[in-house]
Amino acid sequence: QKEVEQNSGPLSVPEGAIASLNCTYSDRGSQSFFWYRQYSGKSPELIMSIYSNGDKEDGRFTAQLNKASQYVSLLIRDSQPSDSATYLCAVGPWGKLQFGAGTQVVVTP
């Protein structure tokens, strides 16, 4: 059983709509949670980090963490074609992040 689970997608989102991505994890002791964006053939780049329960907003991105239910989510508001990518969820402890396989997002005009 994978320790970090994501729907592989593709998640098709109309331009301007909200994309909602989910991630569940198995290690209750995890302390650090990240969302990375990866364009095809490129390296992952960090877009959000969250460490406490609740919401964290950064521009058009909102990360939500619920440790009791062991899930973390990412909302992308006003989706743009440039948001078309694979989004990777990563879960700590420090030094040994576990990554999900990623959710592919396709923003359609």
Add this chain to the structure above:
Amino acid sequence: EAQVTQNPRYLITVTGKKLTVTCSQNMNHEYMSWYRQDPGLGLRQIYYSMNVEVTDKGDVPEGYKVSRKEKRNFPLILESPSPNQTSLYFCASSLSRSGGQTDTQYFGPGTRLTVL
């Protein structure tokens, strides 16, 4: 410019021929790590290093070696590559642990390795 560099970016080799993929960072980061990425499996950690001369196994260390003799460099060594090591490899670095939180990992551009 702050960056993580990897060389080579692309490599095709044959089974059993030893190879080294270099990784270097210019940000004075303490922590460095190697991942492989395979379709459907995501990024899996091979080895990581918390500082010079301190390395530890990740989730998939078999068939790989690493060394950390200098802070900026963290080479990945495949002593006897096999076809199942065909993959996309990423090196990453981050500053250190701070307040119990993980610092941002910066990823290199990746090395696409094919073992025939």
